[in-house]
Amino acid sequence: MHLKGSDAGAGSGSAPRPQPLTLSAALVARLHTCLAYTAFSTALIVGCLCHYKKIVKNGVAGYPQEWFPSVSATIGDWYPERNIFQVLIALTAGPRLALVLFQYYLHYPRRPLLSMLVFVFGMIRTLSCGGWVYITSSDDHDVHDVFMITYMVCNIPWMVGGIACTPAGTSLKRRRVLVSSAFFISIIPLVYFFLQHKVHRIPGAYTHYSFFEWGLIFLDVLYDAMAEQEFKEADLQITFGPKVSAPVLTVDKEDIPSEPLVSILRNGNGNSAQEPSFDSSSNGRISIHQPLFVVQNLRPHFSFLSDVYLSYIFWSIFTSLIPTLFYFSVWELGIAGHELALLSTLSPFLLGIPPLLRWARTRGGQTTLRLLEFVALAAYALESPGLRLLAVAPGIAVLVLRQAAKWSADEDADSEYQGILMGLGLVVAALSKHLNHSNNPVWPFVNRKEALYNKIGLALALLAVYESYTRPMSFEKLSRRPAQQKANSAQKQHWLTAALPLGSLLFSLHNLASDPSTLIAWSWTGYENGAPRGPVPHLHAALTLLALCAGLLYPILLASGTTPHALDVRMHGMYFVLGALGARLLYVERGWKGYMGGLGFVAFLVSIASAVVLRAAQVGKGRVGKTFGGAFVVYCLLNLASVFTVAYAFVPGGWVLRERTDCVLIAQMACLALAFEFSRLDYVQLTRPGSMPSKAVLPVAKLLLAVVSVLSVLGTLYRWPSTPPRPFQPGPRIFNAGIWTVHFGIDNEGRDSQRGMTDLIRDMRLDVVGLLETDLHRTAFGHRDLTRVAVEESGYYVDIGPGPNSHTWGAALLSKFPIINSTHHLLPSPHGELAPAIEAVLDVYGTKVTVVVAHNGQEEDPLDRELQSKELARIMAASYPRPVVFLGYVVTKPHAERPAPYKIMVEDGRVHDIDHEDEDRWCEYIFYRGLYRTSYARVSRGIITDTELQIGQFALPKHGVGVTNDTLPARYLRAFKEQLPEHHWFFMEYYGDENQGGVNGHFYHVFGTPLYYNFPEDAVL
Incomplete structure (x- = not known):
């Protein structure tokens, strides 16, 4: 496969044109490998010759306890090794960027979206490499660490994505798997010895850490070096010649993917992006005339991300109401009257008015209501707590009314999609709190001095609404439709059997999954022998986010139709039993055992969210106001009950629920149980594969979960203490x-x-x-x-x-x-x-x-x-x-x-x-x-x-x-x-x-x- 320029601008009588210069792309990969290894090895040799004892010394010990230098000390602390390294690594930048580009160009015909993602992460990886190379730990330790961690994290999609793009069964794929596995396995002892050095301050531990650090450098460059074999086998060539109107990509016929490239380039609506033209050739190869970067129509993906962001805004506004109104209860130490603002969540009862329901489901109605609910977002600018409540409460009323209209969509596929969006928005909201010291950055009651987050959040929300309003058409509906028999059967059930589970689900997600450290607070018991007995909120909350992502992945795969023969077991009674066991462990046990039960419970909750919303939409057809209004009545009652378990001294009759969280939890599970089928022992299939509005968004949904998982871990690692806490004045005791x-x-x-x-x-x-x-x-x-x-x-x-x-x-x-x-x-x-x-x-x-x-x-x-x-x-x-x-x-x-x-x-x-x-x-x-x-x-x-x-x-x-x-x-x-x-x-x-x-x-x-x-x-x- 080679890229060559076309003849352009030549005419009779013109001067002879220079002959094109063609080079093998494999030479670029080899040049990158040689320069990278030379840069690091030269720095190590020169450093050991000039400043050996200085570069092996660290904050814990020096020579002879520490006798091998780390990468950071070698390349960043002393002249001349630092300068030699930076010159050589600068020369590596060009081949490195070309290597990323050529791999994208090579993989695009087979895996267009995946190759695009690998290209993006490859560029971020390259830029972050420049960050930790040129901003050393001695210059700015925190910035250096941020770039280094970003580089390490980007290696995950870069290596895993590269392996996925490599044809199966080839020696190249086996070598890439081997090298990348060694790379990731080496991180485990690397982290272990780093903690031994930083936290336990053991002399000599940093030397062992340095071995694995240099090993990671060697494996990292070795992985990139294998691109030379890939380029050589593909016969990828670079042709330098006269200016051309468009480059030509030439591939063997047998290399063309089974799915036509034209269909790959179509968006989710079936509208063609810029379609390439094909020229046959006699030598068994096909030339595809296309721009160097074939940009797929990404509108479905942007639309999906807009929907997820608006779902995040829903949870941000929704969870801000009760803290805003409880300000008055806290200062009064009793019922202040402002608690009536909670009734604003009962606005879905108004959807029992047919004209309002029809209008609220239209694009114009949804857009108008969204703009009105953003008043709650803008309430951060109001100084008075009373005025903020006056802005937030009406915004909540509009918010839940619009959301209920959206959940109750005529199309079942839309309802289930909205349920999945509800879970994704919750996960993103929980991540934002984890990264922002447990505060949602767009809450209206955060510190006014940090209002930049509120302004950015509001601006992005307006852009997302604009995207939604100008969307060309709805996502492509797939041919699979819900079984009409199931839909008719659901409509015959009483509306309470849908309202109670949905209300309980909303409360359960809000109360247990809206902040990733809440489950840890439930299971926390303190310290023993100098170590925590269980997870610590600021260090282990990322595990909650991983559990939420794992729970949400199952309904996404089911709804997308990628597993057409898999039955949906989420609404089966035995699945409910598993969730109930997790809830019991959370309440009864403490420490890691209780926390693990909580992880299982919240994963269960997000996994059933889309099915519960779909069921409410099916049961509530023709009874939308009753069904969704009743759901929010359940939500309000459970909220009040949970507060009364501790605030019993300040409310009339509160003693009934004194310390009875067990009763509240039982009520939650009893309401949820109504959504499950207990009459049969076989699997229940209330939904069906293919309900995701567009297959095009499936990779983005899975990628989003992966990004949330990576960011949760990355945020934790960034704040993980590199040194133990020390007193302010350690000298005088x-x-x-x-x-x-x-x-x-x-x-x-x-x-x-x-x-x-x-x-x-x-x-x-x-x-x-x-x-x-x-x-x-x-x-x-x-x-x-x-x-x-x-x-x-x-x-x-x-x-x-x-x-x-x-x-x-x-x-x-x-x-x-x-x-x-x-x-x-x-x-x-x-x-x-x-x-x-x-x-x-x-x-x-x-x-x-x-x-x-x-x-x-x-x-x-x-x-x-x-x-x-x-x-x-x-x-x-x-x-x-x-x-x-x-x-x-x-x-x-x-x-x-x-x-x-x-x-x-x-x-x-x-x-x-x-x-x-x-x-x-x-x-x-x-x-x-x-x-x-x-x-x-x-x-x-x-x-x-x-x-x-x-x-x-x-x-x-x-x-x-x-x-x-x-x-x-x-x-x-x-x-x-x-x-x-x-x-x-x-x-x-x-x-x-x-x-x-x-x-x-x-x-x-x-x-x-x-x-x-x-x-x-x-x-x-």
Whole structure:
């Protein structure tokens, strides 16, 4: 196969034309291989000769423990090896780009779409290679890592796609499989030794890591080198000559794919793209005149991606309503009246009006309604929480009405397609939260300072609506149609049998799958022997996204007709039993076992989504308003029930559902069960292959799931800690500890407060932080994780405390010190709200220190507070004489007599108040034992919450000595900050008052300054 230029512009009497120059494309591949190997080997040799001990040294050890250099140190740190390498690798760029182009050109006739995707990833891979080569780890470590990880991830579609494009049964394919398998297998020990080096800091581990790093370089270049054999076997040639109007691709007749190239180039509507012309030749070859880049008509794919994005917008708006309205409930600590906004989701009842239903199903009606619902997206610009709710609630009403009209489409294929889009949009929304610290970037209540995301999201939504409105025609409907007998049978069923499953499905997806870390919160139990007992939210949430993608792949394959003989088992009773088992494991078990059950359950939920929507459309024909309106009634009731399980103290009759998440889960499954067939033991086929509106979108749907999977893993790897958390001031053996009741992460302006919290925690240099009212993995609070920014950007170990199935308002612990063990306690609460506590043992500079974070009940329940205080005192006393720091919410006055909590905890718990002379306290307290308290500060709340931040600074006595003088006078040697070393001082910028000074509304209040304390004279530090 060769590419040659045609004669153009020659005429009689013209000067002789130069003869074309023809080169084999295999030479380009060989040149690339030689230059790449030369660049790396030269850098290694020169580096070892000039700077051997410098390039083998790292942050853990040097020569002789480390004796082989890494790739990064070799090519990026020293002159002249760095410069020699960069010159040689620059020469490699041209052949590398040509290699990517030639492979695309060669594979296109056989696999047009796949070759296009491989070409795109090959270009991204090449550009990212330039990124990590020319921006070294010493220049910018984070940027270097981003390009390196991008390069590694792009190798997956590049190698796998290249293998798929290679003809089966050839030696080339076997070699590519072998080399790529060795490449990916080598990543496993590479990551292992990297963690041994970075996290465990083992000398010599980086040398072993370097061997596999160089091995990956060798295998990577070797894989590309095999293109030389491919080009040679295909007789691919490059012809340089006079300017031509169009190049000519010449292939053997037997190489033409079985499906005509013309049909390959047609779009999903059957409209021809630019069709190539064919010329026969006598030598058994066919010339195909075409542009160098044959651009397939990609409109169906763009249309599909627009639909997916609009589904993402649906979930973004839909999940924003309840957090927006619960702002008022949180501040009132009871029913505020704004909860009635939830009734806006009942607008589908209006579809019982036939003219409205007909209009809502038209293209014009759908477009008009979409533009109206975008008012909820634009609500981010409104300052007032009340005004935002006034914008979001009507937007939700329009949103669900339009979506219900779309789900109830006349064509069953459309209804099932909409169900698949619902799942895809949910997965993309969950990914956006995973990559954005558990906040959906287009929610209207995120921080206004980050409104760039909202603007971009709204602009893309408008473009997607424009694409939908200008779409030439609907996607091509395939010849297969649903069995009319099944459709007629479905219409004879009662509309409740469709409304109940759909409502339960919507709630279940919202409550368990809208954020990938929610399942981890359900199964989290803390630490044991220095390691988590189960998955950690910010590190393992990607597994939830992988499970969602796996669950969604099954209905996509079924609906696309790629498995024409496969029966759809999703609506069979035994499939429901499998889902119910996953739900039971999630509720009953903890740790990895409970999380795995949850993964199975959410995979089950997304796999049945399209079938449940299709069934609702079939059963609801002629009863659309009742069916879909009833579904949202079920959704609302389940939402309220799930909230009442923990908010029972604030709603009339709430005690009925107190701590009864099991009842809510049973109700969910009972409603879902109505969609399944239990009467027969054989497989049930309620849908049929071929219901995807266009086969053209199948590869894009599968690619989208692959991209979501890769991005979820990539996002996790990017934020995976390369070094363990370290205290802010590791030298003098001091640490700062704080307690803050963060009011469910909703600030005074009704916006997410996670970023503002993290800023203050960082400025106060808090090594240990207790956060209260943090269990936000509920629909009421948006399924958020308030520790995510602090953990991922400031570096903390985290214990997120009891999860949603423990029915508390939540407690969390952030620590710069390793958490050796942690235990979750549910404190005695016979009458009021269930109180959580975390008992953690930290390794503080080699000394075990017990930290207790707790949230006691309200003043309305004195018996609860008394029992809870006794239990906390028991926990603290049980660890005597180990040092203890208590950080908690205790509703009591200082020095209050029993049965008030103060003296119970101080005396029975064998601890000291951080400053017993501070009489102006009511709920937040810091107690301690076995430490020297050197500073105490109270920082105003600003707009973050309704409670101040209290901070204590503690110094550890010399290891093995303990506190030498624990008397009252020795503990209250008050001092000015100037009498202490500067590392004891708190942040100076926070001096001020409510009128001036401070930072972001935070300042030292009550005393106007931090309080400082001297060490006793006989203290041994």
